[in-house]
């Protein structure tokens with residue numbers, strides 16, 4: 001099995017991790033009720049996706 005020859009220092013490890021960042025979720029507005037919702041997801045407030053009702057929101 002291939003094996004790392006040297007331990008990476010904390011500095012090297014942390015420099016590599018500078019590229020890791022949390023991505024902002026892409027949001028869009030619902031075409032049915034106009035609420036802000038996650039893209040490619042049914043609207044949480046009206047339950048619509050592609051002009052069709054996916055579920056009846058409770059509350």
Ligand SMILES: [Zn+2]
Pocket residue numbers: 030031032033034035043044045046047048
């Ligand atoms: Zn909606």
